[in-house]
Amino acid sequence: MKPMMALFLVLSFSVVAAAQTEAPTGDRGKREALMMGLYPPDIIMRRQQALGITDNQRADILKAVQTFQAEVAELQWTLQNDQQLLRQSFAVYPIKIADALLQAEQVLELESKFKLAHFRLLIAIKNELTEQQITMIDEGIKRKREKMSP
Amino acid sequence: MTSQFDSNSLVDKELNRRFAMMRQQDARHLPEIFDAQVLAARSPLIVRRKSYAIIPMTAAALAAVIVTGLLVSGQSSQDPSLLYASIMSENIMATDQLMSMSPGTMPAMITTVGVDITDAALVNYPQLDYAH
Numbered sequence A: 001m002k003p004m005m006a007l008f009l010v011l012s013f014s015v016v017a018a019a020q021t022e023a024p025t026g027d028r029g030k031r032e033a034l035m036m037g038l039y040p041p042d043i044i045m046r047r048q049q050a051l052g053i054t055d056n057q058r059a060d061i062l063k064a065v066q067t068f069q070a071e072v073a074e075l076q077w078t079l080q081n082d083q084q085l086l087r088q089s090f091a092v093y094p095i096k097i098a099d100a101l102l103q104a105e106q107v108l109e110l111e112s113k114f115k116l117a118h119f120r121l122l123i124a125i126k127n128e129l130t131e132q133q134i135t136m137i138d139e140g141i142k143r144k145r146e147k148m149s150p
Numbered sequence B: 001m002t003s004q005f006d007s008n009s010l011v012d013k014e015l016n017r018r019f020a021m022m023r024q025q026d027a028r029h030l031p032e033i034f035d036a037q038v039l040a041a042r043s044p045l046i047v048r049r050k051s052y053a054i055i056p057m058t059a060a061a062l063a064a065v066i067v068t069g070l071l072v073s074g075q076s077s078q079d080p081s082l083l084y085a086s087i088m089s090e091n092i093m094a095t096d097q098l099m100s101m102s103p104g105t106m107p108a109m110i111t112t113v114g115v116d117i118t119d120a121a122l123v124n125y126p127q128l129d130y131a132h
Helices: A002-020 A027-035 A041-046 A055-091 A097-128 A131-148 B002-029 B036-041 B050-076 B080-090 B107-111
Strands: none
Touching: A027 A041, A041 A055, A041 A097, A041 B080, A055 A097, A055 B080
16 A cells, blocks of 8 residues: 555656646746846747757756756745735734834845846856857847837 | 185275275265365465565556656756746745836836836737747
8 A cells, every 4th residue: 555655646746746847937027038138048948949059058058047946946935935924014004114124125135136046047048148149039039029019 | 714804804905995996086076165174274376475565566666766767857858948937937026016017007107218017018018028
């Protein structure tokens, strides 16, 4: 019975892991990155054939994303907990100003760390690309804007 | 007297031999009568060997190795975009939305540099959607 339970747990874990990798990214974040002249990895990988992304570039981009993942993994738990505490501090009336602001400061600090790690990733990805590839991406964005403008 | 006794003894022996032979023949043709004591003395038809217990354990271990192998091989050839998507979706910035502004409230602000563009704005201004 125990081996069957172990098998069930292993299979359940793999299903959950597979489901997690299919979570979508918000378009909002992608737009913001593109407006800043940075390129999220999903946009590059979606056009990797057209851009001529090499195996080395792909491996380096993956490595950069994995480094980003490791950086934010520690932040994640604390951030979610602090965000919850911040919401709780706003839920009371009257709000305890000092406590709420202190909590907000903690959340902002953690979010800032996350965003800094995100910037580090996006910079590493852009530096991984060749000038020619960057030109191709920029031209593609420009064409898209022209096509969409009335 | 002695010879008669001997002959009787020989007859008895012969009879015993014949009866024994007949019992053997009968035993061959008779169906087996199950006797609990006899059956208990015999080894069971399905032998419970220690090696049989290894089968489900081996199957579970094999499955675990396969799943782990798939996960590990999946990680090595993992799609950076999928990994990125999962990280970004798991970490939501609570304060980002606070700076958003509806274009319906202040339409002129939509083209102002530094002002965030909400998703609602893209319905009216699709040219701002650079993500696709």
